[in-house]
Amino acid sequence: MKQTGIIYLVLLFLTSFSGRAQENGTDPSLQAGSPKKPHVVTCVCGDGTQTPLGVMTDHIHPKGEWMVSYTYMNMAMKGNYMGDTRVSDDFIYKFKTDLAYMMAPETMTMQMHMGMVMYGLTDKITLMVMGGFETFSMTMNIPPDMVGMPHMNMDSGSTSMKSTSSGFTDTKIYGLYSFLNKGSNRLVASLGLNLPTGAIRAKGKTMLGDNAQMPYDMQPGTGSFGLAPDLTYIHQFGLLALGADLGADIKLNKNTIGYKLGNVYHITAWANYKFLPFLSGSVRGEGILTGNITGSDPELADPYFPTSDPTTVTENYGGKVVNLYAGLNFHVKQPVLKNFTLLVEYGMPVYQYLNGIQMASKFNLILGLQYKI
Numbered sequence: 001m002k003q004t005g006i007i008y009l010v011l012l013f014l015t016s017f018s019g020r021a022q023e024n025g026t027d028p029s030l031q032a033g034s035p036k037k038p039h040v041v042t043c044v045c046g047d048g049t050q051t052p053l054g055v056m057t058d059h060i061h062p063k064g065e066w067m068v069s070y071t072y073m074n075m076a077m078k079g080n081y082m083g084d085t086r087v088s089d090d091f092i093y094k095f096k097t098d099l100a101y102m103m104a105p106e107t108m109t110m111q112m113h114m115g116m117v118m119y120g121l122t123d124k125i126t127l128m129v130m131g132g133f134e135t136f137s138m139t140m141n142i143p144p145d146m147v148g149m150p151h152m153n154m155d156s157g158s159t160s161m162k163s164t165s166s167g168f169t170d171t172k173i174y175g176l177y178s179f180l181n182k183g184s185n186r187l188v189a190s191l192g193l194n195l196p197t198g199a200i201r202a203k204g205k206t207m208l209g210d211n212a213q214m215p216y217d218m219q220p221g222t223g224s225f226g227l228a229p230d231l232t233y234i235h236q237f238g239l240l241a242l243g244a245d246l247g248a249d250i251k252l253n254k255n256t257i258g259y260k261l262g263n264v265y266h267i268t269a270w271a272n273y274k275f276l277p278f279l280s281g282s283v284r285g286e287g288i289l290t291g292n293i294t295g296s297d298p299e300l301a302d303p304y305f306p307t308s309d310p311t312t313v314t315e316n317y318g319g320k321v322v323n324l325y326a327g328l329n330f331h332v333k334q335p336v337l338k339n340f341t342l343l344v345e346y347g348m349p350v351y352q353y354l355n356g357i358q359m360a361s362k363f364n365l366i367l368g369l370q371y372k373i
């Protein structure tokens with residue numbers, strides 16, 4: 001319901017401005033359907049960007065230019081997968097005689113508010129800093145015959161339990177370098193440094209108590225220093241932009257609790273078409289490979305835990321996901337408004353192979369507002 005509301009608001013915002021921009025027809029070269037004048041994008045400053053919101057390492061800024069942005073992300077998960085197969089709660093309760101889980105995750109949402117600042121250090125090098133605040137919410141089921149069991153911190157008579165946690169995320173500092181910006185080709189290489197500023201001791205409700213250490217997937221931070229190299233290439237064919245991005249998120253050390261989250265490798269490619277002077281739309285495919293957790297959190301290794309809650313077991317982390325996104329970028333070339341770009345992207349998984357037993361990803365909604373100074 002909440003998502004529907006957000007999408008409705010975005011559409012309302014888009015349609016309320018569309019009439020005005022069309023009347024003025026600011027830049028004829030940007031008009032859709034004018035094949036005689038191939039539109040060459042010379043600006044690398046993110047002005048009316050044709051890059052989908054989910055790709056953040058695609059551009060640099062001219063020397064001395066600032067950009068700030070706010071991004072809201074809502075990821076939802078529902079039900080469970082073992083490998084690439086959906087499994088039922090009953091399966092999770094019974095699937096191994098020596099490791100029969102007493103709980104089955106039902107739904108989970110992750111909401112993130114992220115702030116980002118970019119600054120053009122030189123005409124070729126841009127610095128970028130990002131950080132945010134994350135909120136997690138998860139519901140779990142137990143079999144009806146377990147209701148009232150000792151050691152189970154459930155509301156009396158209930159077969160489900162809801163937990164929440166929240167905290168600041170890690171901070172990422174990027175250096176972006178423009179290797180190529182000639183005619184219709186753009187190549188940006190970047191290197192991010194992950195600083196472990198995020199919470200890794202977020203507390204919440206678990207079967208062990210109301211203020212207990214939350215599992216790995218409910219912690220906003222990684223606790224590890226990390227490196228995030230990235231390479232983004234964009235080619236412009238008139239009103240059509242084609243892009244690809246390849247990158248990784250490498251964790252360098254075990255955190256102070258004693259574990260290290262898996263490295264993440266991602267590849268994505270997109271096509272964006274400017275079908276109106278103020279609006280472009282994109283489709284994007286994305287593959288993400290997440291490695292296993294090394295080490296473990298001793299608090300989660302409590303003897304009751306690994307045989308009860310799948311999210312406390314490190315084998316139940318990592319996997320492969322392929323997502324498909326649709327996005328809109330909205331930018332009006334008018335006084336005041338021209339400094340802003342509004343972006344939205346909505347994605348769903350088309351394939352997932354998840355290690356062990358894990359919650360299946362359902363959708364991902366990203367909303368962003370960028371402001372250039």
Ligand SMILES: [Cu+2]
Binds near residue numbers: 045046059061067
């Ligand atoms: Cu920027």
